[in-house]
Amino acid sequence: MTTDRQKRSPLQIAMLVATLACAGVVVFPYYWMFVSSAETASMFSWPPHLLPDRPTLTSYWTIFKERALGRWFVNTLIVAGSTSIFSTVIAINAAYALSRFKTRITSFFTLIILFSQLLPAALIVVPLFVIFQQLGLYNSLAGLVIADTAFILPVAIWLLKGFFDQIPVEIEQQAMIDGCSQLGAFYRVVLPLALPGLVVVVAMSFISGWDEFFLARTLIASQDKWVLSVGLTSFRGEYTLDWSQMMAAAVVFTLPALVFFLFVQRYLVAGLASGAVKG
């Protein structure tokens, strides 16, 4: 056994080094974003240097002073926050129904929810653009929240259903014997037990709403209602392109989503992976 371990040790170390090297390559774009955001003119050099030459936060100052970034930040926060609240509240009820009832109604909804995850967004937005104009939802943050909510709901429901499935039915049956209605047992007994699942869904739908670009680009017209994803992309079309400012804006945009992601990644990963493997 000892000889075996001695023989394998160098190989294992080599594998570990290779794994770490791959991880380094994979996260390099992140690193490059941070480095580039902390430089100004010095970043335009050939060959590029891996460490910032004279680190400075000038670009961060500039984007908040000279651009409407603050405004877009607030808009994004409103959209992501409301999307998160609405989709979680709606998903809670739906996921519970799909988890606890096996009827024709629920299997119909299961079908609809699975199906709507696979629809092409590019085709949906064409009529949606017109429908939103007729309903007066075009170019309004409220309209964007509704659209974002609909696109996130199927995933949110599916994720939350997984959490409810793990809670034994006996718990709410006991509460119903004690005089609760089924709905009361759900809200008072099951929901508190599913708190980790709720946190995951709140975070996941916040991240989706925060990152979303395509709907925002299509359904919002005026610049003062833009969200960060649309505003940032608009920088690239400009004549004088300042990559340092753009990377600084990218950092500002990425950090909130990243923090939420790291907070819940363990649960999110488990939920998504098992969902894909087991169906």
Added chain:
Amino acid sequence: MSLSQVRRQNLLQLWLLGPVGAVLMVILIWPILQGVALSFYNTRILTYSEGRFIGLANFQVLLQDEYFWNSLQVTAIYGAATVVLTYALGLSFALMLNRSIPARGIIRTLFILPWAIPEVVAVMIFAWMLDPQFGVLNYLFVTLGFIDRPLAWLSQANLALPAVVMLTAWQQFPLAMLILLAGLQMVPREEYEAAMIDGAGALSRFIHVTLPGLRSVNIILILLLILNSFRRVTMIYAMTKGGPARSTETLSVMTYNTAFEYQKIGYAAAVGTALLAILLVFSLAYFLMIMRSRPSS
């Protein structure tokens, strides 16, 4: 259960599921149906109400439209390239992580990070890294001898698609990796032990135990990646808008451009409906595979 109890149960389900039904109906289902219906009209965006029913005329034009055939080709190449690259990266990294290494949780998180970045930010970072003058990737490729001099990746028709494929694979391989990692952990340990007793080497164990063990996961994952590549629009649109010279215009991007750039709503709907039809075929296969893999779990 008595009749009134059944009715109460049904009411409860409607109360719980009603809001989802309403939202999905207005934002997803109704627009999709209208999108298909619009493909039979010659509507333009500014005169939405004045569209005229023209039967299958849009589809007749579609079949003779060189841009449509170009788009089909781009979609196929983009789909094949991203699926192969994503799967290869996902499997390699999953195999690396599926062994006892120190700080496995932290290393796994590093590998998942590309997935956590907003798509438009990933686009911006890659556009900067591929910058023709100062891009660090250009420098790397020149140093490694892949290319002679820095290239303008995003403004040349033959280079833009490879650039978009590169970006896509970087951003979505974590999904493949996680699914494959979960799949690898479901392969029974005894089978590896039996193979080792039979004297099978690492490669032989991989071919005879690992790959067969991943079979159903593989099929589901690859179908999912194909579906994603057809539906993907944000990343490609934000990176190139389908250009230059329509070299990155997949069916999704063509649908969007036809509607919002060229303002041909009816025709865009026809392109989108063709996309929907292709998607439905793959979705059906996807659902059938999921159904079939279910009883075993």
